[in-house]
Amino acid sequence: MYKVFVNDSPIIITSSTKKENIFPVYSFKNIVFDEIIQQLSNKELQGINLYSTDLENDWKSFLSNIKVIPAAGGLVLNPKNEILFIFRNGVWDLPKGWIEKGETIEIAAIREVKEECGIANLHITKPLITTYHIYFHKGMKLKQTYWFLMTSKYKKELIPQTEEGITQVAFKNEAETKDALTNSYANIQLVYDTYKEG
Structure with missing residues (x-):
């Protein structure tokens, strides 16, 4: 599992199907990266779960969208x-x-x-x-x-x-x-x- 915070709102990228919080669950494959960031920045979402069938590859794909410091x-x-x-x-x-x-x-x-x-x-x-x-x-x-x-x-x-x-x-x-x-x-x-x- 990977947790990325936008302000203090988490994006949880996980391969677990168990729901452990109140945040909505989306398939990693179906998300538009910029839209999610925008919704978390604007506090439209308090957090989000992204379900992944291939955690390591999806994590690499997530990192490829953004400059890592x-x-x-x-x-x-x-x-x-x-x-x-x-x-x-x-x-x-x-x-x-x-x-x-x-x-x-x-x-x-x-x-x-x-x-x-x-x-x-x-x-x-x-x-x-x-x-x-x-x-x-x-x-x-x-x-x-x-x-x-x-x-x-x-x-x-x-x-x-x-x-x-x-x-x-x-x-x-x-x-x-x-x-x-x-x-x-x-x-x-x-x-x-x-x-x-x-």
Whole structure:
């Protein structure tokens, strides 16, 4: 199954015939890509299921309709198991950013977290999940973000990357994390849920 968000409305591309949500189901073969994106952007649809008989090929076909921008980021834990959040554009988020030419995904993930949060001593524990969301900037783009679970024992002051619009950086305990997730993105909830599932 693949989940792609347009704003916070999901396109779920699945080979499962089991209906697991309230969204309408369409055959992948019968959809007009631009129409679906338009309906989700305009909130005419809250989400949509696209049933596929050949998931991997249909996913490739979906990606061929859109420019893919690869990005990488981290869910960072400190020794108290608190999670590192950034605050940007009025929303709590996890640090991430574009992969630069010649970088591995892991190096990009660590670099972006360092730059956005002013943190050091980052270590990748394992890959978590890859998330997808469609946004509009000089045309339609699909941000494909590779997320890693990371740890850091960094104790100095965290410095938000203000030139990237980040106004706060903070480690949050479980209660604070749950609160932050009420003012976050669906993709970030997905990353958190994957981390919690272990």
